[in-house]
Structure formats: C-alpha cells, structure tokens
Amino acid sequence: MTAVPFLSASFLGFATLAVALNAVLTGAARQAAFIAVNLLVLGFIFLGPIGLASTVVFALIGWAVIQSATRYPRLGLVVASAAFVVLFAWMRNYDFVGWLLPDTLRTSTFATIGLSFLLFKILHVAIEAKSGTLGPITLPQYLNYCLNFTTFTMGPIQRFQDYTAQWTGSKLAQPVSFESNLDAVNRILFGLVRVYVFGALLQPYMMTYDSGAETADFVPMLVQVYAFYFFLYFNFAGYCDIAIGVGSLLGVRPPENFDKPFLARNVSEFWQRQHRSLTHWLTDYVFNPTLKSLLSGALRNRRIVAVAAALSLTMVVSGLWHGTTAGFLLFGLMHGAYLVGYHLWDTFLISRFGRKRVSAWRKTPLAAAVGIFLTFNLTAFAFVFFQLGASKGLKLFANLIL
Amino acid sequence: MARSRGFFAVAAVATAAVVFAVVTALLLAVARWAERDFAAYPYLAGEDPIRVLLPTVQKANREDTLLLGPSSLGEALRYEDLQEAWGGRVIMGAISTATLDELRLALDYAITVYGADALPGRIVLGLDPRVVANIPRRFGASAERPAGYLIDLVNDYSAQLSVQSTSTSSVLQPKGPLASLLARARFYATKQQARIRAGVLAAVERFLDPDPVKLGWQDEMPHFQVNFRWLSDKRNASVLRQLAADRGVISAAVTWMRAYRSPYTSQFYKPIAEKDVRLMIESDWSDVLTWTPAADEAIVTEQLAWIDEFARRNGIELVVLYLPLHELIRAELPPDNVEWIRTATARYLPSARFVESWDSIESDAFVDNVHVTPRAARIVTGQLLASVPKGPRTRENDHE
Numbered sequence: 001m002t003a004v005p006f007l008s009a010s011f012l013g014f015a016t017l018a019v020a021l022n023a024v025l026t027g028a029a030r031q032a033a034f035i036a037v038n039l040l041v042l043g044f045i046f047l048g049p050i051g052l053a054s055t056v057v058f059a060l061i062g063w064a065v066i067q068s069a070t071r072y073p074r075l076g077l078v079v080a081s082a083a084f085v086v087l088f089a090w091m092r093n094y095d096f097v098g099w100l101l102p103d104t105l106r107t108s109t110f111a112t113i114g115l116s117f118l119l120f121k122i123l124h125v126a127i128e129a130k131s132g133t134l135g136p137i138t139l140p141q142y143l144n145y146c147l148n149f150t151t152f153t154m155g156p157i158q159r160f161q162d163y164t165a166q167w168t169g170s171k172l173a174q175p176v177s178f179e180s181n182l183d184a185v186n187r188i189l190f191g192l193v194r195v196y197v198f199g200a201l202l203q204p205y206m207m208t209y210d211s212g213a214e215t216a217d218f219v220p221m222l223v224q225v226y227a228f229y230f231f232l233y234f235n236f237a238g239y240c241d242i243a244i245g246v247g248s249l250l251g252v253r254p255p256e257n258f259d260k261p262f263l264a265r266n267v268s269e270f271w272q273r274q275h276r277s278l279t280h281w282l283t284d285y286v287f288n289p290t291l292k293s294l295l296s297g298a299l300r301n302r303r304i305v306a307v308a309a310a311l312s313l314t315m316v317v318s319g320l321w322h323g324t325t326a327g328f329l330l331f332g333l334m335h336g337a338y339l340v341g342y343h344l345w346d347t348f349l350i351s352r353f354g355r356k357r358v359s360a361w362r363k364t365p366l367a368a369a370v371g372i373f374l375t376f377n378l379t380a381f382a383f384v385f386f387q388l389g390a391s392k393g394l395k396l397f398a399n400l401i402l
Numbered sequence: 403m404a405r406s407r408g409f410f411a412v413a414a415v416a417t418a419a420v421v422f423a424v425v426t427a428l429l430l431a432v433a434r435w436a437e438r439d440f441a442a443y444p445y446l447a448g449e450d451p452i453r454v455l456l457p458t459v460q461k462a463n464r465e466d467t468l469l470l471g472p473s474s475l476g477e478a479l480r481y482e483d484l485q486e487a488w489g490g491r492v493i494m495g496a497i498s499t500a501t502l503d504e505l506r507l508a509l510d511y512a513i514t515v516y517g518a519d520a521l522p523g524r525i526v527l528g529l530d531p532r533v534v535a536n537i538p539r540r541f542g543a544s545a546e547r548p549a550g551y552l553i554d555l556v557n558d559y560s561a562q563l564s565v566q567s568t569s570t571s572s573v574l575q576p577k578g579p580l581a582s583l584l585a586r587a588r589f590y591a592t593k594q595q596a597r598i599r600a601g602v603l604a605a606v607e608r609f610l611d612p613d614p615v616k617l618g619w620q621d622e623m624p625h626f627q628v629n630f631r632w633l634s635d636k637r638n639a640s641v642l643r644q645l646a647a648d649r650g651v652i653s654a655a656v657t658w659m660r661a662y663r664s665p666y667t668s669q670f671y672k673p674i675a676e677k678d679v680r681l682m683i684e685s686d687w688s689d690v691l692t693w694t695p696a697a698d699e700a701i702v703t704e705q706l707a708w709i710d711e712f713a714r715r716n717g718i719e720l721v722v723l724y725l726p727l728h729e730l731i732r733a734e735l736p737p738d739n740v741e742w743i744r745t746a747t748a749r750y751l752p753s754a755r756f757v758e759s760w761d762s763i764e765s766d767a768f769v770d771n772v773h774v775t776p777r778a779a780r781i782v783t784g785q786l787l788a789s790v791p792k793g794p795r796t797r798e799n800d801h802e
Contacts, residue, residue, distance in 0.1 A: 009591045009592055016415055016419075019408075019411050019412060019415050020412055020415075022408055022411070023407075023408025023409060023411055023412045024408065169407075172407075176407050176410060177410060178410050178413055178414060180410075181410045181411045181413065181414035181415075182414045182417065182418075184411075184414065185414050185415065185417075185418040189418075200634060201634045203634065204634050204635050204636045205636050249411040249414065249415065250411070251407055251408070251411070
C-alpha cells in the first residue's frame with residue numbers, strides 16, 4: 001500500500017486551506033485556487049517536483065486523447081486510447097515491458113503514485129465525451145477533476161458528471177448544514193483511526209514479502225493472510241473515509257467505496273462491496289462492452305462462454321490495473337476463475353431448482369454463513385498474490401495443498 | 403448557496419480545530435504534571451535530546467542532580483535509586499550517541515534558556531571514549547557534525563535559540579520572532595504526541611499504583627526482543643501476554659506503563675549474541691578504535707575545560723563516571739588512547755570527582771555493545787553511590 005501522509009500537518013494544513021478558499025471564492029477564482037492547491041499537495045506531499053511534472057504531462061496528454069475522441073469519433077478514441085494505455089504501461093514500467101523493450105528504453109523515473117486512478121478517470125472522460133454525455137469540458141475543470149488531491153492517490157474513482165454536478169452546485173454533496181459538515185469532519189477522524197490505529201495494529205501480524213508466510217505452518221500462515229486482508233481493508237477504506245470527508249467539506253463528495261466486503265456471501269457480491277467505484281468502472285467500460293461484443297459476434301448463442309470470457313478479461317484488467325508484476329496478473333486470473341465458477345454454479349442451481357427456490361435457500365442463515373466463510377477465505381487467499389508476488393504466492397499454495 | 407455551504411464547512415473545520423486544541427491542551431497539562439511531579443520521560447529511542455527543550459524535565463533546583471551523557475549512561479544508572487539516596491530530584495539527561503560537544507551544548511542551552519537558577523547542584527557526566535572523541539552518529543541529516551542531532555532539534559523546535567555551527571564547534575544565538583513562531587508551531591504541531599502518551603500512561607499508572615518511585619522495578623521486567631513500547635509488535639505482544647498470565651493483567655499493565663514513561667529502553671532488551679555485538683562494534687566503534695587523540699586534542703580539551711568552568715562558575719559539583727565498556731571494546735581500544743583520555747579528563751576537569759566503572763561489568767551483563775542489563779545497572783549505580791553517598795551540597799544540607 002502507498003504510505004500517504006494524511007496525518008501530516010502539511011496535508012491537514014493544505015486540506016484546511018482548500019476548504020477555506022473554496023468557501024470564500026467563486027467562479028474562475030475558485031477553480032484556479034483549487035488547481036493551485038491540488039498542484040501544491042501533489043508536488044509537496046505526494047509526488048515531488050519530477051513526479052508532479054510527469055503527472056501533469058500525463059494528464060495533458062489525456063486531454064489530447066479526449067480531444068481526439070470528440071473530434072474524430074470513428075477511430076480517434078480507439079487509437080488515442082490505445083496509445084495512451086501503452087504510454088501508461090511504459091511509465092509504470094510493467095514487467096512485460098521488459099519482454100518488448102531493451103532495458104535502456106525502460107524507465108522508472110516517472111511518478112506512478114495515483115497513475116492507475118488517473119488513467120481510468122481519463123479513459124472514462126474520453127469515452128463519455130465521445131458519446132456526447134458530458135457536454136463542453138474546460139481544461140481547468142478537467143485538470144481539477146484529474147488532479148483532485150482528495151481522490152488522487154487511492155480513489156474512489158468519481159465520475160466526471162458526478163464531480164462536475166457537485167462542483168457547480170447542481171447536485172449537493174451533502175445537506176447544507178453545520179451538522180452534516182461536522183459529520184464530514186468525523187468521517188475524516190474515523191478514517192484516520194482506521195488507518196493509523198486499526199491498520200497500524202494489524203501491520204506487524206500481516207503477511208509481507210519477507211514475513212515467511214509461504215513456508216509457515218498452517219495457523220501462523222492463516223493469521224498472516226487474515227491480518228493482511230483486514231489491514232488492507234482498514235487502510236484502504238480508511239483512506240477513502242478521509243477522501244470522502246475532505247471531499248464533502250469541499251463540496252465534491254466522492255462515491256462510497258466499501259461496504260463491509262468481508263460479509264459478502266459470494267465473490268460477485270464481494271466486488272459490489274470492495275472498491276466499488278473500480279467495480280463500476282470495470283463493469284461499464286470492460287465487462288459490458290466485451291460481453292456485448294461477444295454476444296453480437298462469435299459467441300452469439302453461447303451466453304455462458306461469453307459471460308465467462310468477459311468476466312475473465314475484466315478481472316485480468318483489474319489485476320493489471322492494481323500492479324505491474326505477474327503476481328497481480330495471477331490475482332486477476334484467480335478472481336476471474338472465482339467469478340466464472342460462481343456464475344456457472346449459479347446458472348446450474350437456477351436451471352436445476354428454479355430461481356425462487358435458490359433465492360429462498362440463499363436467505364437461510366446456514367447458506368449465508370457458508371457463503372460468507374467461503375467468500376472470505378477465497379478472497380483472502382487471492383490477496384496472497386497481491387502481497388507475495390507470483391513465485392512466493394505459488395509456493396504458499398503448494399505448501400498449503402501438498 | 404455555495405457561500406453558505408462553504409461557511410458551514412469552515413465552521414465545522416474550525417469547531418474541530420477548537421475541540422482538538424482544547425483536548426490537546428488538557429492532555430498536555432497532564433503530560434506536564436507527569437513530567438514535573440512523576441518523572442515521566444517522553445521522547446525516547448533516538449529522540450531523547452528533545453527533552454533538553456522541556457522546562458518540566460530540564461529545570462532543576464540546587465538539591466537536584468543532572469545525569470548527562472550518552473544513552474549508555476541512561477541505561478547504566480537507576481535514577482530512582484540515586485533519588486532515594488541523594489534526596490533531590492535526579493534528572494535523566496542522557497542523549498542517544500551523545501558527543502562531548504553535544505553535552506556542552508545541552509548545558510549551554512539550559513543556562514541560556516532556563517537561567518542559572520534552574521541549574522542542578524550536581525552533574526554526573528558519563529564519559530566513554532566515543533563521547534570524548536566526538537565521533538558523530540552515522541545516521542540522520544546531521545551525521546557529519548559532532549553535535550548534529552541536538553543542533554537540528556534546537557534549530558527546528560526551540561522557540562528561543564538557534565545554533566550556528568562549524569565542523570568543530572557550535573554557538574547558540576537568539577532566534578528571530580518569525581523563526582521563533584515557526585519553531586513553536588512546529589513543536590506543538592508535531593512533537594507533543596510522545597509527551598501526551600507518556601503523560602497519560604503515567605497518570606493511569608499513578609492511579610493504579612500510587613507509589614511514584616518503586617525501587618528495583620526494573621529487575622521484574624521480562625526480556626523484550628524489540629522496543630517494549632511498540633505494543634503492536636507481535637514479539638512484544640507475546641511477552642506481555644506471558645507477563646499478564648504470570649502476574650495478572652493489572653500488575654503487568656502497571657509494570658509496562660512504568661517502563662513506558664521511564665527513560666529506559668535498551669536494558670529490557672534480550673541480550674544479543676556475541677557475534678552481533680562484534681558486528682555492532684565494527685559498525686559503531688571503528689572510528690573510535692582508530693581515533694588519534696593528538697589530532698583532536700585542541701577541541702577536546704577546550705570542551706572539557708568549558709564544562710569544568712561551567713560547573714565551577716555555577717557552583718555545580720561535577721562527578722565524572724567512566725561508563726562500563728564491553729570486554730570486546732576494551733580489548734581493542736589502544737591503551738595509549740585510554741591513558742590519554744584519563745589524563746585529559748583529570749587535567750581539564752580539575753574540579754571533578756571521578757568514578758571508575760570502565761571495566762566493572764562482565765560481557766554477559768551487556769545487552770549490546772554499550773547498554774547494560776538492569777542487573778549491571780544496579781552494580782554501576784552502587785559504585786556511584788559508594789563514591790558519592792550524599793546529595794549535592796546546599797545551604798540547608800551542608801555535608802560538613
């Protein structure tokens with residue numbers, strides 16, 4: 001996980017400054033002040049000068065991609081987006097870049113913090129701009145959306161329409177009252193507690209690359225795997241609380257991103273509870289178009305295969321979005337396999353017993369408990385690749401099974 | 403609409419800031435009480451020089467004693483035992499990897515900021531060859547300068563003074579109003595958590611066990627593999643679980659809190675293996691073992707003479723404690739250097755009394771290359787008390 005210094009005096013100071021400027025300024029001055037604060041936070045706290053420069057250049061290239069998508073509707077989006085994703089892969093220095101380029105052409109100079117979120121935000125704007133659903137977009141508005149410091153490093157991925165509607169005041173981030181703003185402050189406090197108390201307490205017990213989980217006995221290994229699961233949850237959900245709290249005070253509240261994922265009864269529900277803004281993005285821009293394309297083409301009469309293929313591709317994209325190594329690819333493949341398995345099982349049950357009976361059975365406490373237990377363990381063990389990488393992750397599973 | 407929304411947001415942030423300030427002020431009041439009346443020592447494990455900036459820790463009376471030296475002094479002397487024997491307050495002023503220049507600067511800071519009235523009646527100066535040789539620590543931003551760490555802390559956090567330094571000396575000078583304001587803000591914004599933690603734990607400890615100075619409690623502490631203050635470390639968690647099982651939860655909690663707010667850290671570590679001691683000596687003492695006294699004679703003697711003059715001018719009894727040295731270090735120290743240090747300290751600290759603990763502790767009573775176990779601390783404290791049985795001279799308490 002990225003260590004984002006949300007508890008630092010500088011972050012809290014900049015956030016307070018942003019809230020104060022947002023309160024006293026209007027129109028172009030408000031927009032300009034928010035750009036300035038975003039650049040300051042990114043430059044001083046998150047990225048440093050070189051990182052800030054490369055990120056701004058990346059965002060400006062994204063702006064060009066959006067212009068291409070709107071001006072050349074037939075091929076502009078596809079060609080520009082593909083080139084943009086290639087640029088992203090090169091900047092993030094994915095492992096597979098080494099298969100295609102000599103080492104002299106690879107780079108680790110550029111900032112990679114927040115780049116994945118930035119890529120998905122820009123692609124979202126490009127796709128929606130091409131379809132004409134966004135209306136006119138100004139460069140300052142776009143830059144503030146992309147570089148918004150509250151969601152820059154760890155999301156949630158806010159939709160441009162939602163962000164703009166809140167920024168212009170046509171949609172309220174929260175009720176206009178002292179109490180709701182105090183709730184936002186409490187939300188920040190709650191997030192800080194999740195990150196710096198619960199997360200920090202779990203950190204020593206969780207699996208890390210060097211914690212030896214792959215060779216540990218069953219119980220110590222299990223403790224490490226579970227501890228990492230909850231650490232990840234507290235850390236990430238806590239950061240999202242802070243982003244949502246600060247965003248609410250600024251009048252641009254990001255969407256909720258977590259809903260007790262450890263209580264999910266199946267893997268499909270897990271992704272509706274875990275990193276929800278990513279799930280929605282992947283559903284809209286990877287799963288749905290892929291499924292539609294497959295069902296209108298080669299797999300027209302084979303819906304199950306088409307769904308399985310679309311789910312697998314979606315989860316592979318998810319895995320590669322999360323990280324640059326083979327471990328993240330395996331993480332994605334594993335979740336793809338889970339979702340395909342669940343889909344097949346679900347289809348089988350419904351065809352065999354009927355939707356009503358299956359639905360009634362799933363509501364029983366026993367079925368819920370079994371579902372939660374299985375889902376919790378399946379998803380917890382998928383994070384093994386997330387944290388240990390491919391080689392050690394496979395070793396852990398070999399140690400577990402053999 | 404936008405203006406009123408912003409107004410409520412600012413009001414909410416301001417309310418949070420006020421609540422935070424009030425709660426922090428209350429907790430700081432507890433911390434100050436614990437530092438002043440209950441010997442709570444914040445800033446540990448590397449940050450201990452910040453204590454120099456705290457009047458509640460640093461300000462003394464004539465019947466008090468200041469223990470001044472490197473962290474090994476802090477671990478080798480049990481201030482509670484000394485306090486019991488000498489009467490006044492015994493202030494632990496050990497500074498991690500301190501150099502002679504750093505100790506001199508600490509005294510200069512104390513008199514400049516707190517005044518001559520706030521000086522103790524006695525200073526126990528802990529010396530070893532590393533201190534005398536002014537070998538700077540090898541980590542941090544100021545790795546190059548002998549008093550680097552303290553200089554940085556004074557420059558960053560002191561409201562009153564800054565330090566002008568060269569590679570060999572450091573001079574205190576008043577801070578301008580803006581620099582003072584920034585330093586104060588920095589200190590209050592970033593350096594109070596450690597005080598509050600120690601203070602609140604001291605208050606809870608006092609509530610559970612009203613005896614503020616429990617002699618010999620160190621002997622009851624178990625061995626920790628890492629800093630026992632890190633509760634979240636699983637190795638510590640298992641030691642504390644065992645402690646709670648052996649003595650009950652309340653007693654274990656009191657023991658841990660007493661240790662937490664105390665100035666001790668290393669003495670509760672599990673002693674490391676000899677091969678690791680050798681590695682530490684190679685890393686931390688190589689510069690000392692190859693040090694040539696003649697090259698630094700001028701600066702070292704000047705610093706010693708400054709300390710002696712400081713003590714005499716302010717009517718402070720000076721006691722020099724030659725700190726215990728690990729057998730492996732003693733074996734490698736050039737005998738001429740040892741002799742040079744003895745001669746120089748005797749010549750340039752003429753008003754001092756000397757207590758010899760240099761070779762008094764066996765290797766198995768060291769936790770690492772310089773810090774000793776609680777058992778050895780009892781021995782060294784006993785040696786000091788044997789040589790200096792009574793508290794500092796005061797008008798009311800004249801030894802004669």
